[in-house]
Amino acid sequence: MAGSWGCPHEANDLCSKVDNRPCDPGMKGCVLHGRFVFANDDKNQRLRQKQAREEEAANRPPSPPDPEAW
Numbered sequence: 001m002a003g004s005w006g007c008p009h010e011a012n013d014l015c016s017k018v019d020n021r022p023c024d025p026g027m028k029g030c031v032l033h034g035r036f037v038f039a040n041d042d043k044n045q046r047l048r049q050k051q052a053r054e055e056e057a058a059n060r061p062p063s064p065p066d067p068e069a070w
């Protein structure tokens, strides 16, 4: 994919990281997958899963201290 950002895995519009498939930023296996929000919402599932897990962890009550640990 041509553009202002140059991915080190892209050569001749092919992705060396994902089986030399045509570069499709955000596709599964791409270095951007799960890290950024894309206009194509199909590419945002991984990010949404990560956000849901983080939110769940933040809302979880703290566990009581372990007396055996002292």
Ligand code: SF4
Binding pocket: 001, 007, 008, 009, 010, 011, 014, 015, 016, 017, 018, 022, 023, 024, 025, 026, 027, 029, 030, 031, 032
């Ligand atoms: S699909 Fe992702 S990892 Fe592969 S070349 Fe494109 S931007 Fe880079």
